Amino acid sequence: MKSFRHVDVTTVTEAVAALEYYKGKAVLNAGATDLLGILKDSLLPEQPAALINIKTIAGLNYIRADSAGVRIGALTRLSEIAASPAVSARHEGLARAARSVATPEIRNMGTLGGNLCQQVRCWYYRYPHHLGGRIICYRKGQGTCPAIIGDNRYHAIMGGKVCFAVCPSDLAVMLAALDARITLYGPEGERTLGIQDFFHTLGNVMGPREILTEVQVPLPPDNSRQTFHKYRLREQVDFAIVSIGSVIGVTDGRCTHAKIALGAVAPTPVRATGAENLILGKSIDADLAEAAARAAVTGAKPLGKNAYKIEITKTLVRRMLLSQL
Ligand SMILES: Cc1cc2nc3c(=O)[nH]c(=O)nc-3n(C[C@H](O)[C@H](O)[C@H](O)COP(=O)(O)OP(=O)(O)OC[C@H]3O[C@@H](n4cnc5c(N)ncnc54)[C@H](O)[C@@H]3O)c2cc1C
Numbered sequence: 220m221k222s223f224r225h226v227d228v229t230t231v232t233e234a235v236a237a238l239e240y241y242k243g244k245a246v247l248n249a250g251a252t253d254l255l256g257i258l259k260d261s262l263l264p265e266q267p268a269a270l271i272n273i274k275t276i277a278g279l280n281y282i283r284a285d286s287a288g289v290r291i292g293a294l295t296r297l298s299e300i301a302a303s304p305a306v307s308a309r310h311e312g313l314a315r316a317a318r319s320v321a322t323p324e325i326r327n328m329g330t331l332g333g334n335l336c337q338q339v340r341c342w343y344y345r346y347p348h349h350l351g352g353r354i355i356c357y358r359k360g361q362g363t364c365p366a367i368i369g370d371n372r373y374h375a376i377m378g379g380k381v382c383f384a385v386c387p388s389d390l391a392v393m394l395a396a397l398d399a400r401i402t403l404y405g406p407e408g409e410r411t412l413g414i415q416d417f418f419h420t421l422g423n424v425m426g427p428r429e430i431l432t433e434v435q436v437p438l439p440p441d442n443s444r445q446t447f448h449k450y451r452l453r454e455q456v457d458f459a460i461v462s463i464g465s466v467i468g469v470t471d472g473r474c475t476h477a478k479i480a481l482g483a484v485a486p487t488p489v490r491a492t493g494a495e496n497l498i499l500g501k502s503i504d505a506d507l508a509e510a511a512a513r514a515a516v517t518g519a520k521p522l523g524k525n526a527y528k529i530e531i532t533k534t535l536v537r538r539m540l541l542s543q544l
């Protein structure tokens with residue numbers, strides 16, 4: 220690993236100033252659970268000249284609940300979200316998603332901001348530079364995507380276009396079902412956007428001198444139930460093959476609120492709007508659950524080795540709806 224400067228900052232303004240000072244040659248460092256591997260394997264086009272340590276910023280680690288919902292600071296650790304009574308009471312699905320991430324050690328170091336900004340797990344992208352040379356690809360800024368004709372069993376079945384790596388964040392999926400909002404801070408001040416506008420095919424909309432500071436999670440309707448479920452190969456520690464976060468409200472037997480988000484099927488968390496629209500206003504039964512499962516994967520275009528993900532997605536949607544009965 221090449222040597223680099225390690226800069227402790229104490230405010231978000233200092234963090235942005237440090238990013239400006241290093242002119243694109245510095246990266247933010249929170250828990251470093253993702254970043255360290257990236258640096259060790261030389262995945263970035265250029266090794267950074269400096270790591271800007273944001274863990275030294277006081278006041279970015281908090282969970283604040285009020286009548287509107289919960290606000291969570293970017294430096295809040297995943298273990299804190301998983302164990303928070305305020306989160307569990309209002310957003311049980313989010314607590315579940317946090318509990319499903321990695322291992323206790325990683326949850327104790329990894330932060331909310333880092334989880335949302337982590338790099339993709341595509342094995343071509345992650346291939347270590349020191350083991351026979353860098354695998355170049357579209358996301359790395361050169362060439363096309365080798366996964367299209369390669370081993371794409373864990374890649375996207377929808378929304379891929381130029382890069383088929385899936386968004387690896389479990390929290391992002393549940394936050395999409397909860398209509399969360401994300402606040403960024405940069406040279407022009409603060410801006411807040413919906414989580415669906417934060418992610419795109421090649422990552423997120425954050426500028427090179429911006430820092431994620433807070434996530435706001437509104438209260439879902441009183442009659443709603445939240446679920447988060449993740450299908451993975453190794454139950455103890457693994458990224459999702461497919462995941463689902465949902466907030467479903469039912470009154471007098473009819474569905475009044477339907478938010479269903481799918482994870483690990485696309486480069487971003489995906490709202491299954493076809494399924495949502497289908498069940499709204501209706502009473503949920505086995506036939507409707509089956510129809511909604513089919514609607515959730517309308518338009519999916521699997522690659523050569525990942526059509527099985529369509530069946531898993533349908534199963535997760537169907538089971539989630541049947542669990543509401
Ligand atoms: C073995 C293993 C298993 C894992 N399993 C899962 C899993 O099942 N589900 C899952 O969701 N994740 C999983 N992860 C990923 C893990 O959740 C992330 O590594 C962790 O959340 C990152 O948080 P961090 O604070 O350590 O981020 P860092 O490693 O410090 O940073 C990660 C990236 O985010 C950027 N960043 C960090 N904070 C901010 C901020 N506030 N503003 C802007 N940019 C920021 C950094 O510059 C860097 O690019 C796993 C990781 C490992 C190593």
Ligand code: SF4
Pocket residue numbers: 339341342343344355356357358359363364365366367374381382383384
């Ligand atoms: S899926 Fe994306 S990250 Fe993976 S090889 Fe293709 S372009 Fe690169």
